[in-house]
Structures are given as C-alpha cells and as structure tokens.
Amino acid sequence: MLAWTIYSSFIGVLLLMVIPKDNAALARKVAILSALAGLIVAVAGFFQLKPGVMLHISTRSWISSLGAGYHLAADGVSLTLVLLTGLASVAGVLFSWNIQYRTKEFFALYLALIGAVYGVFLSFDLFLLFVFYELAIIPKYFLIAIWGSHRREYGAMKLALYSFIGSAMVLAGLISAYVVSGVHTFDLFVLARQPFPHGFQLWAFPLVFGGFAVLAGLWPFHTWAPAGHVAAPTAASMLLAGVVMKLGAYGCLRVAMTLFPEGLEAWKTPVATLAVVGIVYGGLVALVQRDFKFVIGYSSVSHMGFVLLGLATINTIGLSGAVLQMFSHGIIAGLLFAVVGRMVYERTHTRDLPALEAMGLSKSLPFAAVTFVLAGLASMGLPGFSGFVAELEILLGAWRAFPSIALVTGLGILISVAYMLRAMQKAFFGAVPSPVCHADQPPLEPVSVPERLGAALLLGVALLVGLYPRLLLDVIVPSFDSSLFDWLRKGGGR
C-alpha cells in the first residue's frame, strides 16, 4: 500500500500535465489532493508497521538481464522519512498557494520531486534506488531556474551539478560493488550479505558515502546548499532543506554504511571530523549573514552536520538520534524557510536583515514573528521540541565514540543559539518605525489561511515529537535489529 505514496504523486504529475494551462485553481487542487493522498498513505503505513519487522511492498523482478528488481519495502528508518516527506509536501503546497506564474508546471515538477523522494526512501533494490535518486535532480533544477529569485540560474546549475557529480560517484561505486560481488542482483538484502574485500571497501566506501554526503551537505561539499536554498522558491527550499538533503544522509546510511562496514570502520573518524567542522563552520557563517535566507541556509548545513556525526558514531543511540534529527530538521527547516521565504520575503520583498530591522515586523506580521520564534527555539534544540531529543541522542552517541569531538559539538549548539537569536532580533524585533513614515507605505498583506494551516501543521508535529519522541523512536530503534544492521553489532556498538 505504501507504494501509493509514489504512485499518487506521479498520478498528480500526469493529471497536471493534461489540465488546461491557465486554470491555476484546479492545478492547486490537484496538487494538494495528491500531496494529501501521499501523506494519508504514509501515516496509515506508519501505524501499520510492526516495530522491527520489515514491510515488503513489492518484490517483482524488473530487468532480468541485470538482475534489477522492483523491490519496494520499508523499515522504521524509511517510514520515518516517508512520513516526513508526506508532511513536508503538504506544507509545501500550502506555502506555494500564491504561485501565479506557470502554476501547473510548478506543481507538476513539485510532485515529480516528491514522488522521486518517496521512491528513494522505499527502494530496497539499489538500481531502483539510484533511478529515483537521480530522477529527483531534474525537478529541483527547473523549480529553482524558473521560479527562483536571487541568482537563480547560478544556484540551480550549481545544485544540479553537485547532485549529479555526487550521484556519478555513487553510480561508480554501485556498479563496482555489483561486479565485484559477482551476484546477479542489485537487491540490498543480498548485497549487504556479501563480504566485499577489505581493500575494495577502503576505496568504495568514501566513493559512495561521499557521493551521497554531497547531497547531505557534508563540509566542504556543502556550498551548493546555501546557494540553492536561497535561490529557490519557498516550497522548493522547504523541500530541499527538509527532504532532499535527507536523501543524501539516508543514502549514506542505507547504502554506503550497509554495504561497506569495514570501510566505514576505517573512515569513521574523518567523517565525524568533517561533520563537526560542518556544524561549527555552518553556525559561524550563519552568524554573520546579512541575507535572512542565508542564515537559515547555513543553519541547515550545521544541522545536517549533526546527522552525519550521528551516523559516524556507529552505535544505536547515535544512529537513532541521526534518523530522528533528519525528521526533526526536515520539519523545522521547512518551517523556517516558510517564514523567511513566504511570509516575510514575499511581503517585504527584501531579505536584508538591516532593512528588515527597520520595519519592526513583530508588529505588522505577528503571526510570522511567533512562528519564527517557536521554530527558532526548536532549531536551537530547546527541550519540548523534536530537535532537543535528536541532538541529545547524537551527543550521547558521539560521547561514546569520539569524546573529544563531542566537546566541540557542544560549541556548535551554543553557536546555533547565537545565530538564531541574532536573526530573530534583527528580523522581527527591530525598532518599530514611526507612524509618519509608515503612513505612505501600504500595510503588509496579512498572513493567509493556507500559510497558517501549513505553519500549524509543522509546528504541531515538531511539538508532538518533542514531547513524545517515543512515537518515532519506538519505530526507529527496533529496525536496527534487522539483518541489514549487522555491522552495528559487529562494530561493538549498542
């Protein structure tokens, strides 16, 4: 049934392709219905899953000459991310309700991206996974190049090339693994059992892990992320930061770490180091940005550093923290980008923090201000929000694996408090302009109903998971008992 997340998105794309060009209202309806259908299926699937049991959706064979199969399945990790995709896609449609220019094309590309993302999270055949993974690149490019703002063609091309180079690295690694293993299949369960030669793992692991990590924003390959996020239209930045970066992290976990455990063991310290550099560097750069959206863009790099650090710990608590952080950051970053891109920028037409400071937006856009403060608190990792649990777990995991690195990570959390407070202060709580100069400007358009709905959805989820993290952890943690995670136990984790 979960496969219908993919199908409903692509059916939405097909419907959007045939409806008349200028009927924007209909296009919106198709988009929201299709996204909602995906979300409903995802939620239903989430409650259907018995913790610790692999849910096989389809195991048909596909390309017999290669041994590639149409193998869709789900465990706790992928279901968490499928759920995130569902939430982010609905929220994204709500926040793009006002798109007027080439509406139907926008939503068609949007849904194609969503469908591909669902596909990656549900594929347990590496060929299929790669197909979906690369399929996601194209809509991203067009969403930014056509509907973007600030230096959109540059940002779109940079993002597309980085993604493509990353996926080329992955492809090289995958084909090599397929040939070296000598088995005539791309099925993850079979390949994961193959004992790849140690020497091969040593170079194949960085190739595949690095390829995926480009998309996860690993420092120093993160530079596409801020440029792309800033150039993208709101819904696309929400998806990019919220979901697409998770594709990379998910690929690292599901493919690179599962196939090449010995490579992982050898490379874990460099990975953890780069992750922490990303955490601190992203935070420091966010601290000095003038462009509001760049602050959020670099904060994403910093938060994705946590995910990668969690992965590199190779113990259950670190990994579950990483998966939870993927979910949590997906929700919170989506919300932050929604406030910056949709609520503020499309009304004030500036993202320059000093300019915003002079507007006193907390008075004219109180809803936006409240949302941003709550989302900002969540992003800092305040208890009660999902980010807190996730980052705490990652820190605990890191403390066991790399104590000295964990110390530096603490510094990263402090920096995140600093840049968030600074952005909050400058963007919303600047001096209230005097009524005299305020009079000749039209009042800002109030925050619309779809925006309120979208914000409420994301905030509610962040709070719910923060207050009751077991909702997700009870699904995530048992899935590490599956045979796919044997390496976790061999590495002496737990």
Add this chain to the structure above:
Amino acid sequence: MNYPQLLSLAAPETILTLGAFLLLAVDLASPRDWSARLRFRIGGLLACAGCAAAMIWIVMHPGHINAFGGMLVVDPLTQLVKLVLLVLVLFAVLISIESTFTLHPGEYLALILLATVGLMFLVSAEDVLMIFVSLELTSLCLYVLTAFNKCSAKSAEAALKYFLFGGVSAAFTLFGLSLLYGLSGATNLRAIAAGLAGRQGDPLLSVALVMTVVGFGFKVAAVPFHLWAPDAYEGAPTPSAALIASGSKLAVFFVFAKVLTLGFAGAEGSGAWHHFARGWTPVIALLAGLSMILGNLVAIVQSGVKRLLAYSAIAHAGCMLLAVMCHSGQSLASLVFYAATYGLTMLGAFGVVVVVESVAGDDKLCSFAGLSRRAPGASFCMLVFMLSLAGIPPLAGFFGKFYVFVAVLKTGAPGLGLFWLVALALAMSAVSFYYYLQVLKQIYAADSPPNAPSIRIPLLLRISLFLLAAGVILLGIAPDLLLGAIERALAAAGMDHA
C-alpha cells in the same frame, strides 16, 4: 547457390533498392504542377512503405545462412540489427518529410534508401572486401545527402569536408585491410584471425591494426579523427545529419566491433590499469578516453544546437568505443542497445531542431528560448531526448550507459582494472549534463521573444516526435524489451561468448 536463392537471401536489400527506383520513377512521372511539398510527402510515404516491407520480410523469414564465406551473413543477430536500422531510417524519413530545402524530393529519398542498402550489407558482411564495398556505397550516398541543400554554401562546404575526410579514411581502411590480407592470405574475418595466430608481435600487424582503426575512427567520428563531424552536422540538411548520427553510427559500430573481435581475435592485449599489454584494446581505450574528454569539453562552448549535438555525438562515440573495447558477448549486446537507443534519441533531437529551424531559420541556442510556451509538446519531447542523452534515469540513455559500464567493469574484473575508464566516463557525463541542461534552460526557463506566436507542427512530424520520445521512455523503463531480443539473437548467432 544460384541467383534466385541469393536474391531471396538479400530480399530486404532488394526491396529497398526497388523502392528507391520506384520512388525516382514516381517523382519523375508526377505532374508538373504538383508542389515539391506534395511530392515529398508522397515519396516519403513510399520510402516508409519500402522500409516497412523490408522489415516485414525480415520478420517473416528468419534465417541462419553464411553465404560465400562471410560475404553475406544472415543470422538472427544481423537480422535484428537490420530491423533496428530500418526503424531508424524510417524515422529519419519521417522527420524529413516536411522539409523545404530541396525541389528534388525523389532523389533525396532514393539516396536515403540506397544508403540504407549499403548499411544493411555492411551489417551482414564478415568479409573485408564486402565490408569495404558496402562502406563505400553508404558513404557516397551520405556525401550527396550532406550536400543536398543546393542553396546553402555551408551544405556544400560540409559535404566537401566530409567527402575529403571520408575519402582519406577509406584509403586508410583499404590499406589496413590489404595488409591484413597480405599477412593472413584471407579476406574472411575468422580466417584472418586464424591466419594471424602466432604473429602477435609482428610490427606489420600493428600497422594493419592502426590503419584499420584510423579508417573506422573517421567513420564513427572518434577523436582525433572527428574534425569533419561538427561541420557536417551543422551544414548538412538536418534530416541527413540525423541519418548520419543514427543509422550510420549503428551499422558502422556493429561492423567495427566485428572486425576487431573476429578479425583481430588473439591480438586483444589489455587496457587494464597497471596491466597494459600490446594489442588493440589499449588503442581503442585511448580513442574512447580522448573522444569522451574532447567531445564533452568542446560541446560546452557551442552556440548552435546542431554543433552541440555533433560534439556530444563524439562523446557518445567514446562511450560506444568502450563497449567495442570489451569484446565480450555482453559488451556487444550493450553496444547494440546503446547505439539503437542513441540513434532514436538523436533522431528525436534533430526532429525538434527541424521544428525550430522551420520557424526561426537557424539552430542557435537562443532560438530555442521559451520554446516550452510556444510548442509544449515538442519541448517535452526535447526534454526527454536531452535527459536521455545526459543519462538520466529512467530513460533509455541511462540504461545504455549503465549496461556499458557493467560490461566494461566485468571485463576488467576481478581487479576492476578498467575502473579508470568508467570513472572517466562518469566524470565526463557530469560535464555533458551541464550543456544538455543549457539547452533545456533555454527551452523551459528563458523567456521567448515578445509576441512570438505558438508553433504549429505538421501532424506527421508531431506523431514521429511523440513516438520517438515514447520509445526512449519505454526502452528506459523496460530495457528488457530490446535487450532480451539482442541477447537471444546473440545466443542464436553464437556470438554470446565472442
């Protein structure tokens, strides 16, 4: 073997030849007040009917005969390649059908059919003499097809360049083949290989090898013998360029692979990293690497779409050379699949160029600006073609590349000695992604000139574009459709362990 038997063996080729004569006669007999356009349509339909008749004959008469010691080999494999070839030619005719560049459609279409006859004999040949004769038959037709736009100086220049390069390359080929004959005393490929056994170190063999490779290298436009290609693609009437890029590529690559794997069997050598050994594979590996690098890098700076496609064709030739290099059954299957899907894609891309040229008068990148709002259907097709050329799944181009890479790595297994070539190809495909996206950026993201009217595309052209796009998508989603057939044919022809 008597003449009726021979004729029935070569029936598809005979049908096409008769079709060409019929076409000429009909065009000659058509009333004087019929417009060139009408005559083009009638002739085009006749040519399509000829191709279809030949295809039907091939499907109805599966055979397995090796006539005159390899002069004419009819087996499941060559029949399959001929079928694919005829499909490609059919589409090349369809995209030419609305052209206005000539007043002599009968001759143009007849030449296309005659070139196809040459290509079909080429596919069937396992004898160097026959290979050379059919190559020349094809080439002469293609030179004329390139020059067919008599009002355009560029067309004439392109044809002259193509002719001179082609003539020199033919001389090289002939010299190489004559050395082979001298060394082995045979003209059949398998007999040559037998005659060459034990002479691996002979310098004369190296000369013969290099000469042959040079000749074929010209034909497939591999670096450093590629210089004619950009000019020929740009100057030739677009449908002629499409034929050169699709059908001719497929047949020449097929026979090139056969010449090397059968004729030079035993002299392979090795191109594996740290294990280089003298033979023809390192030579091909070198050509492949150079073609991929130069083709992709130079394509970046092109401002005309046809030139861009020409350089991308050079890069793709590099990829196909990789498959040639591996000389395994799987690599031959991957080569045929790659060349077939690549031909379909190129035909489609040139078809869209035809559409744009008919409106804008040129093929500059900026003439494609905003095409998605003026011709959404054709733009979507171009999206499919460009992404397939770039190797984005789930399109045919991706699968073709993937399968070639698997074949290459399997050849170098277990040490993955050929990984360096795959890594190079993947790095270069990232470069190619950039320039294909440039085309799509113009089509989808750039704004069309103000007040540009929407483009009406003639029905036949529209249908063929959609069919081509559908084929590219279908063969990407279900590659087994074609690949399965190729593998069965290979097994039936006994080439699966070549």
